[in-house]
Amino acid sequence: MSRETTDIRQEQIKKAVLEIIADEGLHNMSTRNLAKKIGLTEGAIFRHFPTKRDIIKGIMDDVTNDLINSLRNIALSPVKAENKLFNYLCRNVKYLKENRGITILLFSEAAHLGDKELKEKLNQILSEQKQFIIKIVKDGISEGVWNKNINPEDVAIIYMGIPITFNIEMVLNKTGLNADNFCKRMFTLILKALKK
Amino acid sequence: MSRETTDIRQEQIKKAVLEIIADEGLHNMSTRNLAKKIGLTEGAIFRHFPTKRDIIKGIMDDVTNDLINSLRNIALSPVKAENKLFNYLCRNVKYLKENRGITILLFSEAAHLGDKELKEKLNQILSEQKQFIIKIVKDGISEGVWNKNINPEDVAIIYMGIPITFNIEMVLNKTGLNADNFCKRMFTLILKALKK
DNA sequence: TTAAAACAAGTAATCATTTACTTACTATAT
């Protein structure tokens, strides 16, 4: 195999993990299969990550850095709540389309490694996402465009299911599912519940 | 160990599988751990199920027989659409509360055993659930109580996320989450989107 | 030339499953 830097290999390994989970299932996410997919030996994997757990940890850090931070920016951006909600949802869906294995990895593996650090990371990812939605809903109510009798927390719960469902449909029906179209339709529906 | 019939043991084994998934994670669902949990030897497990895959198949059949059939009854019952939707959601949530491991099992394992039969079973479970919701929404529109501009398919997609989110929250925060309360709140919110 | 990155070939532990055998219940023939 041609030599690559650890930085490049780490990215390849994390990407391969998500692809294996999405295409072959969690039970095929072995270091052996991982090495085969990249075209390396098992030993080489462990040159770039000390343990398999660290690969998962790395992927979760990516979620925090790539997804959560950009969702935060959207939630705090100085635009109308309606636009924020739309941007937020589209960004969320798009990220899951580009990282199909994420949902299954988070909810099936990370939550149960008996590993306090990873479980804490997962809880933080989820609760932050929820808080952002709650904020956007409150903003919309303050702007006077959304029904003030609505419980922002409930909206956040319903919202959370949307990207998850998208991800599940993506993994099951290999057919590509148009992310833009999906997010527009879901947005329209949520808006009906929020409007005065 | 005291002797029990295969019927009883099969129920114990399926129940234990779901509990292990919910409490200890997918990676602890080994025949060894399974036997330990029930208080049998590994060999005894295989006297009651030919393979581990057959245990999962059995659980999926239970979902079809226990959940899907009762959801069908609700969807086809001769009551107002609004009541149907409420009953449907509550039944769905209650089932997942009583079978906490189901969601993770279905989406993380069953979808990827490279097993046509199980994958087909899963797709049927999901598409039937969706069709029932679509029917209920169409009924409500026919009754003239819900907005006819709403796309029933979109409602079904948003709906599907609700029980899944409930299940995930249940597994993550061990705190019991009140099913009745949860389903009432989500129902109220969906209704806002459906109403004229 | 040298440090980082690859490899081949190991490790012990665990996986699902099978084996050879034992124990407990149940039906039947006397």
Next chain:
DNA sequence: ATATAGTAAGTAAATGATTACTTGTTTTAA
């Protein structure tokens, strides 16, 4: 009624395959 034969459910210990991970050696790009 009771000894007995057949069956269903149990066990302990082994199977080969696979797991995450390690070790020692070779290659390669700066």
